[in-house]
Amino acid sequence: MSAAASPVIVVGGGPVGMTAAHALSRAGIDFVLLESRSTIVLDAGSNLVLSPTGLRALSQFGILPALNKVSSPLAKFRRFDHQGRNIGDTMFFTYVQQNHGEYPRVISRHDLMQVLWDSLPAETASKLHTNKKVSHIRTTETGVAVHCADGTSYLGSMVIGADGTYSAVRKYIDAMASQDEVKDEAAQKAAGQEEPFLTTYRCLWVRFPMLPGVVAGDASESHGPLATTQYFAGEETAVVGVYEKLEEPTRHPRRYTADDEAAFVAKWGHLPLTNGASLTLREAYAQKQQSGLVNLEEGVAPNWTHGGRAVLVGDAAHKFTPSTGAGCNNGIIDVVVLANKLNQAFASSQAPSTDELATAFLEYQNTRQEAVASTCRLSGGATATATWDTFLLKVLDLYIFSLQLVQKLFVNRIASIAANTPVFNYIEGKEEIKGAVPWACAIPSFQSQKGL
Secondary structure, eight states, rough: BBBBBBBBEEESSSSSHHHHHHHHHHHHEEEEEEEEOSSSSSSSEEEEOHHHHHHHHHTTOHHOOOOTTTTTEEOOBBBEEOOBBBBBBBBBBHHHHHHHHHHHHHHHEHHHHHHHHHHHHHHHHHEEEOOOOOOEEESSSEEEEEEEEEEEEESSSSSEEOOOOHHHHHHHHHHHHOOOOOSHEEEHHHTOOOOSSSEEOOOOOOOEEOOOOOTTEEEEEEOOEEEEEEEEEEEEEEEEEEEEEEEEEEEEEEEEEEEHHHHHHHTTTTSSSSGGSSSSSSHHHHHSSSSEEEEEEEEEEOOOOEEETTOOOGTTTTTGGGGGGHHHEEEEHHHHHHHHHHHHHHHHHHSSSHHHHHHHHHHHHHHHHHHHHHHHHHHHHHHHHHTTTTTHHIIIIIIIITTTHHHHHHHHHHHHHHTOOOTTOOOOOOOOOSSSSSOOSSOOOOOOTTTO
């Protein structure tokens, strides 16, 4: 059965959903985007790290100069223990820059969203709808119907779930996979109640103003039993994330209160954010502008798609601890691979059949699933090492991973993986990020350059 020429529905307007909006627009594929919050650009949340591979994909939208203006390069981390004693710098990102031509860059979620929003054409921006919390999704003869809590509904040929950890689209996929047709909101909520992600750590993040001892561009980590910090200082504010290991892993979501935050700071307020403990978590929290306490889910969902109707990207499909900054970047690359598949499908047929979409979705899942599973293990391992989860990891952290030769060997070992990261194969542009290791997937040249 052929799908009607109705729009693609993107659920979720975060960084990954907005990347999808740009990608679909560039492919000439009609879409609507549904965001549950009241605004696309929200002044909340911690910082993100954009890797060279993520930056390279976003550069195809022509926004690299704008991103560089509101982000800071991350060259190294200073590392110390819970008493503020130096345990050796981390130079991983310097070696990444040498290999791939750009440092990872630290950016606030707000600034990234602002750049993505400002760079959308007006006709594309009109396709984004806020205050659209999805209640349930229903299969139709020609695609899907997405129903929202405000009583509105949207018909589409398919739905892309960029709606995060507790994804409504993932619940719909799980229900289809178990052959339980979702008839109403109650049935949808009952489907897939066993969350695919396991929480071993939780995170307190704090944004605070430039205090004495805070120097723009500084980045540091404190390592020790059960907790680790990551601290970044920007031009106007600084952000710290404190990752604490839970007593027992859990698959149950939890919302934390202000009292929970206060108890967390009472327990870990002594942790140093700067070398020599000149600034502590307690002092930073006392001057906070924003903060939040959240669980850090980890894992890879088994089903990213089913039936050619729905597909997942980003946190809806996989979650990592923030230690390696991999989450947002992998969501961006998800969109790259999926958009390339969709561009091909829609180029050959204005309305691809359900079978054609199912094939494209499965190829996308097979391309990405093992890659993100490997990254998930790496991120979790980095957090376990920084929290000295075992005696062996403590020894490795203090005496092996502190050696710059080991750091360089590790970065060089994974350089080929980064070099093979795909880009949008239908968006022409200029290669703005180049390092010692050549990219395996070239950005398509402008038409005017092809004969040169």
